[in-house]
Amino acid sequence: MARRQSFRKSCLIAAVAGLTLVVPIVTAQMNMRKRSPAAPEVRNSWRGLTPLKSSVADVTQLLGDKVTRQDPYPAGPFKVEGGEATFSYLTPSLAELYRAPSSMVGKIFTVYFKPNPPLRVADAESMRGFKRCSEDLDRRYYYYLSPDRGVAYQVRASTNEIEFEIYQPRRAEIEKLRVNTTCVF
Numbered sequence: 720m721a722r723r724q725s726f727r728k729s730c731l732i733a734a735v736a737g738l739t740l741v742v743p744i745v746t747a748q749m750n751m752r753k754r755s756p757a758a759p760e761v762r763n764s765w766r767g768l769t770p771l772k773s774s775v776a777d778v779t780q781l782l783g784d785k786v787t788r789q790d791p792y793p794a795g796p797f798k799v800e801g802g803e804a805t806f807s808y809l810t811p812s813l814a815e816l817y818r819a820p821s822s823m824v825g826k827i828f829t830v831y832f833k834p835n836p837p838l839r840v841a842d843a844e845s846m847r848g849f850k851r852c853s854e855d856l857d858r859r860y861y862y863y864l865s866p867d868r869g870v871a872y873q874v875r876a877s878t879n880e881i882e883f884e885i886y887q888p889r890r891a892e893i894e895k896l897r898v899n900t901t902c903v904f
Contacts, residue, residue, distance in 0.1 A: 869889035
């Protein structure tokens, strides 16, 4: 909590000074649940929910009353602190399409977090360690992604604002699956 308040104070100071400040890696770390010092850092985790590891039950536990019990795969968007969260899951039909083991069915496949207010990418240097990617069919957006970390940012091309922080399986986790995508899932 102290980290989050410190980050917000830094953003306020930067805004007052008229500077544009974006450090997406800090934002991704800010969204992670605190872990014990002995636990390894999981970069593709959003508030403790990790693609291909966390289940519908984990989403329900985190979101509580926001989830209706009738929905077998609660997708959202759900209003959460700092924005909105949307989830995609590895359903039985997707598991068949991707040739995924049955143990992955019902697991989160991707978490999309839409920060509010949106963050702005100051320059490519602030995205060091991320690869810029764009899809041929939709030039309104481009992405910064780190397949090895399982984190990507969808950026609106006209404003350079981060529309979504995307937490997806890491490259090593999906190499054996039949997933075909240019940038993100």
